[in-house]
Amino acid sequence: MISAWLRRVRKEVYTGALSADDVAALYGKNLIQVNRRSGGGNSQDDKDRTKPGTIKACIQVYERMLTHEPLRRIVLNAEQDFLDSSPFAGVYKLQEMCRLCKDNVSKLEWLLGATYHRFRAGTLHDFSMRNLATAGTKQHALVFLKQREMKLWLLGPFLDSRNLVSECKSKLREVFASRDSFTKLLRPVEEEEQENIDVSWQATWPKSALLTLELLETSAFSVDATDEGTVRLGIKNGKSGQELLEEYSPFKEKIQEIDACLKEELKAINDAAKSQAGDAEPDQAQNIPNPSGAAPSRTSDLDEAMAEGMDLESKRLAYARRIMSSYLVLESEEDKKTAGGLASALKKHKLVQVETASMSGNLIIVMDVNGWGEAITAPHIRRPPIQQTILNKVFEAIGLARRGSSGWKTMAPGEIVICLIGGRTNNSFLSKLFGVGPGVGRSKSRGSNIMWREITTTFTPESVQARRVRTSRKALASLKCSQKMFWWFDAGTDIPVKSHKHCQGTNAFDLMGPFTLEPWKSLPSIPYGDKKLLWGKRRAAVGGKTTTGETDDEGAAYDKDEIAEETGAVDEEEIELPDVGSGRGSHKTLAPTVLQPAVYHEMPVTLWESAMHATSAAHIIDVTPGSGRLAAWAVCNRLGYVGIACTQHHMEYIEKTVMTEVLAALSNPGSGLYAPTLADKNIEQKAKEETKRKEEEEKKKKAEAAAAAKKRKENENQGGQTETKKPKKKDEGSAAAAGTGTGTGAGGSQGGAGGLSPALQAMLEKAKNKDTASG
DNA sequence: TCGAACATATGGTAATGGCA
DNA sequence: TGCCATTACCATATGTTCGA
Numbered sequence: 092m093i094s095a096w097l098r099r100v101r102k103e104v105y106t107g108a109l110s111a112d113d114v115a116a117l118y119g120k121n122l123i124q125v126n127r128r129s130g131g132g133n134s135q136d137d138k139d140r141t142k143p144g145t146i147k148a149c150i151q152v153y154e155r156m157l158t159h160e161p162l163r164r165i166v167l168n169a170e171q172d173f174l175d176s177s178p179f180a181g182v183y184k185l186q187e188m189c190r191l192c193k194d195n196v197s198k199l200e201w202l203l204g205a206t207y208h209r210f211r212a213g214t215l216h217d218f219s220m221r222n223l224a225t226a227g228t229k230q231h232a233l234v235f236l237k238q239r240e241m242k243l244w245l246l247g248p249f250l251d252s253r254n255l256v257s258e259c260k261s262k263l264r265e266v267f268a269s270r271d272s273f274t275k276l277l278r279p280v281e282e283e284e285q286e287n288i289d290v291s292w293q294a295t296w297p298k299s300a301l302l303t304l305e306l307l308e309t310s311a312f313s314v315d316a317t318d319e320g321t322v323r324l325g326i327k328n329g330k331s332g333q334e335l336l337e338e339y340s341p342f343k344e345k346i347q348e349i350d351a352c353l354k355e356e357l358k359a360i361n362d363a364a365k366s367q368a369g370d371a372e373p374d375q376a377q378n379i380p381n382p383s384g385a386a387p388s389r390t391s392d393l394d395e396a397m398a399e400g401m402d403l404e405s406k407r408l409a410y411a412r413r414i415m416s417s418y419l420v421l422e423s424e425e426d427k428k429t430a431g432g433l434a435s436a437l438k439k440h441k442l443v444q445v446e447t448a449s450m451s452g453n454l455i456i457v458m459d460v461n462g463w464g465e466a467i468t469a470p471h472i473r474r475p476p477i478q479q480t481i482l483n484k485v486f487e488a489i490g491l492a493r494r495g496s497s498g499w500k501t502m503a504p505g506e507i508v509i510c511l512i513g514g515r516t517n518n519s520f521l522s523k524l525f526g527v528g529p530g531v532g533r534s535k536s537r538g539s540n541i542m543w544r545e546i547t548t549t550f551t552p553e554s555v556q557a558r559r560v561r562t563s564r565k566a567l568a569s570l571k572c573s574q575k576m577f578w579w580f581d582a583g584t585d586i587p588v589k590s591h592k593h594c595q596g597t598n599a600f601d602l603m604g605p606f607t608l609e610p611w612k613s614l615p616s617i618p619y620g621d622k623k624l625l626w627g628k629r630r631a632a633v634g635g636k637t638t639t640g641e642t643d644d645e646g647a648a649y650d651k652d653e654i655a656e657e658t659g660a661v662d663e664e665e666i667e668l669p670d671v672g673s674g675r676g677s678h679k680t681l682a683p684t685v686l687q688p689a690v691y692h693e694m695p696v697t698l699w700e701s702a703m704h705a706t707s708a709a710h711i712i713d714v715t716p717g718s719g720r721l722a723a724w725a726v727c728n729r730l731g732y733v734g735i736a737c738t739q740h741h742m743e744y745i746e747k748t749v750m751t752e753v754l755a756a757l758s759n760p761g762s763g764l765y766a767p768t769l770a771d772k773n774i775e776q777k778a779k780e781e782t783k784r785k786e787e788e789e790k791k792k793k794a795e796a797a798a799a800a801k802k803r804k805e806n807e808n809q810g811g812q813t814e815t816k817k818p819k820k821k822d823e824g825s826a827a828a829a830g831t832g833t834g835t836g837a838g839g840s841q842g843g844a845g846g847l848s849p850a851l852q853a854m855l856e857k858a859k860n861k862d863t864a865s866g
Numbered sequence: 867t868c869g870a871a872c873a874t875a876t877g878g879t880a881a882t883g884g885c886a
Numbered sequence: 887t888g889c890c891a892t893t894a895c896c897a898t899a900t901g902t903t904c905g906a
Contacts, residue, residue: 476896520881520895529882 155194156185162196165203169210179203191232198236204270205235211280212314234322240332241322241342242267242311248333249346250303254353258449259300262292267307278308278413285416291442293417294710294731295450299352301729306345310336315406318342359451407769411753414764418442418726419749420733421716421742425627430484433735434491442731443492445710447505452709453584454506456489457699458521460513461574461692462717464629464737465622475513475692477520478629485714485735486524499524502541504583507706511548511694512575525579540583546576548698549604557610576603576702586706593697598705606698614688615718615748622687627738689718689744696720703730719745723752728763 157163166179179185192198209231246267250260266276274280277290293301309318318341325335336342420440427433437443447454463482464475487497494503502508502525510521522528528543550572580586588599596602623630699721703711711725716734725732726749736742756762758774761782 478896 156188156199159196159199161200162203165200165207169207172211179206188232191236198239201239201270202232202235205238206231208270208274208280209314233326234319237322237326237332237335238311241336242307242332244333244336245303245307245310249336253299253303253349254357255300255303256297256449259296259303263300263304263307266304267312270312273312278312280314285412288416289440290416291418291420291440291731294442294729295445297352297356297451298729299349299356302345302349302352306342306349309345310342356451403769403771407754407757407771410766410769411750411757414753415726415746415749418729418731419722419746420731421722421736421745422734423736423739423742424481424485425738427488430487430491430497433484433488434497437488437492437733437735440733442710442733443489443712445731447503450505450709452707453580453586454710454712455703455706455708456506456508456712456714457702457721458508458510458714459694459699459717460511460715461694462690462715463513465626465691466630476629479520481628482520482714483524489712489714489735500526500539500541502579502581504581505585507578507580507584507586509702509706510577510579511698512577513692521577521579528577528579540581541579542582543580544578544601546578546601546603547573548576548606549573549602551605551607554606554608554610557608572605578706589705589707592701592704594701603698603701603705606695606701609693609695611688611691614690614693615720616686617689617744619687621740621744622689624740625689625738625744626741629737693717693720696724700724716741716745719748723749726753726764727756 157166166185169179188199188202192202246264250263266272276288279285279288293304296304321339321342322335325339336346420442422433422436422440424433427436445454460477461475463477466475486499490497490499499508508521508525522543525539525541525543527539527541529545552572555572586598588597590597591603593606594604617625702708708730710731710733711721712733712735713721714735716722716736719734722732722734722745734742734745736745753764755774755778756764757766758770758772759765759778760775761778
């Protein structure tokens with residue numbers, strides 16, 4: 092009630108002042124007249140409001156505070172938004188604030204801004220007169236003012252004395268100049284608005300700059316009260332802003348970390364020349380932040396968060412969203428009709444326009460034909476179509492967005508286009524674009540500055556077999572265990588030689604692999620109905636036989652029969668193939684709820700990790716984001732990622748995938764995003780156990796493989812033909828497939844027959860379990 | 867009876883590759 | 887490097903079957 096009448100008085104003060112715009116007049120009649128006019132209802136109000144003390148306070152506040160436009164705006168805005176519950180409702184409060192700031196306008200602006208910001212964010216409840224006037228644990232104003240001091244020191248002497256990239260410095264100063272710029276450029280008050288703000292400029296930043304940004308935000312601009320206790324302690328001990336930052340946890344550790352990162356970055360630049368064959372580890376550290384470099388443990392934060400009643404889950408979500416908004420950009424292709432339309436959508440994101448010269452790695456433009464689209468019929472067997480017009484549109488758009496021209500006949504140094512060809516033989520669809528590459532004659536490509544390389548990626552035979560269910564095993568060399576990968580890049584691009592991440596050899600060789608293709612059932616799956624929405628026009632009719640593409644004119648039926656007869660094993664009914672429908676024949680039409688892999692021919696993430704490592708990737712523009720697993724990997728490793736999805740549905744799907752991964756990464760000590768204060772203790776524990784289990788499994792597997800090899804050798808020596816007949820193997824296998832987690836195997840010994848991959852065995856096991864469960 | 871949803875055949879276009 | 891037969895891709899046409 093008190094605040095209500097105070098507010099009214101105050102409002103009258105400035106309405107009067109604003110209309111008159113003459114302070115002298117306000118002193119005299121005007122104020123009294125106003126009071127008389129409006130005070131008819133309540134005599135008590137009238138009496139209190141006309142008290143000389145109150146009027147004096149009003150006039151003081153008006154003079155010292157409200158004559159200044161920015162200050163007045165904040166107070167008026169607060170009042171407009173929150174009416175009586177505004178934190179500034181109360182003339183004495185404002186007076187007290189003036190006193191605290193010693194009438195300094197910029198201090199007042201900061202204080203009002205901070206208060207209003209926190210109030211809007213819902214993390215400031217008690218901002219009463221008593222709170223302002225007395226020191227204590229709930230005192231906010233002094234804390235805010237101390238935070239201002241800290242901010243000034245950080246943006247001034249701290250930045251000046253650090254060897255940060257100048258571009259980052261100026262951006263930091265721009266963003267943290269005021270509350271306004273902070274909410275407009277980085278962190279809006281309303282969470283939904285975050286989408287409208289492009290913060291992807293962070294993605295090009297070195298870790299030191301990112302940590303500085305984090306420090307600035309948490310120390311001076313944060314809306315939650317995480318480190319308020321520390322600041323209060325500093326105030327109590329009479330510390331200045333600088334001392335507070337340099338002497339108190341967690342700021343002290345953050346600054347140390349920033350300095351360590353700066354040192355490392357400098358060293359990396361100096362060592363860059365030295366990065367030659369063999370030393371994969373230091374190179375990796377350049378681009379991918381050291382997992383152990385995650386934020387230092389701050390249990391006090393957690394306690395305080397709990398004490399404040401903040402919901403950890405929502406905090407975690409908000410944090411994950413922040414990370415994603417910094418590193419992930421998605422656009423859908425289908426709803427942008429022209430290359431120009433798509434380009435202007437892409438142009439909005441800094442991440443697309445990133446300058447390769449300022450990066451500590453290369454910009455990789457990835458295209459995986461396996462994930463371009465999907466054959467309408469028999470997608471598991473037919474290769475995905477490539478729609479040249481859409482492809483051209485996408486590349487033209489990237490060109491337009493990045494350099495203003497749709498052509499790709501010249502590339503910037505540092506740009507690398509990687510294309511995995513998906514097992515096709517005509518490789519000219521991209522060569523045409525660059526004017527260089529397979530399918531373009533030497534004469535035509537003469538004079539171009541673009542170079543290209545061909546790398547063969549290989550897959551383990553077992554994993555290929557597990558996917559190609561209908562292939563006759565008799566057909567010679569029909570099971571393709573390799574795909575070609577092409578790299579196009581400007582001659583000036585720096586691609587240091589380094590060891591492959593997941594396979595033997597270095598990127599000086601033209602071979603990469605072998606990788607293990609996941610079985611159908613391990614791929615991310617979605618309902619069939621959703622798939623149609625997801626792919627949109629990328630679902631296209633693809634001609635050709637469904638057998639397997641081999642020229643042998645015997646059909647699938649023959650193959651199947653033959654296989655069933657000969658081996659009794661590799662057969663659709665036994666390998667759990669996702670339901671693909673089979674027309675109106677013997678089977679039913681697919682229900683929209685039937686689960687299918689989102690992308691049938693998706694490559695394992697390890698392949699792309701290897702490719703990104705081999706090309707020293709710092710940023711990724713993905714033309715075929717597929718199920719979003721590469722996106723998730725990139726975000727979890729703090730690499731910028733731009734995904735050009737097919738449709739809006741596709742975008743949403745990828746976003747969901749990345750969100751899940753990021754949330755998991757927050758609780759995973761092995762991840763670069765690990766945040767101890769936000770970690771879900773249960774998941775954290777599980778993650779630790781999982782790593783341990785995997786290590787043990789690996790050991791066991793190695794031992795088993797050795798044993799199997801030994802046994803096979805023995806069998807061979809005996810001259811026994813154990814290769815063809817193997818109906819027995821259904822009962823074998825320990826189903827210890829990594830990742831699938833079906834630990835229901837009977838734990839049988841590794842049989843001497845054939846030696847199926849653990850993944851295949853797991854699939855068989857699963858299928859068997861399903862049969863027994865349903866039947 | 868007709869449309870939906872699939873399978874399958876066909877032919878135009880462009881790339882490929884052998885050869886001179 | 888140019889010619890030309892062959893091959894690959896894939897849009898389109900046609901066929902098949904079910905259920906409303």
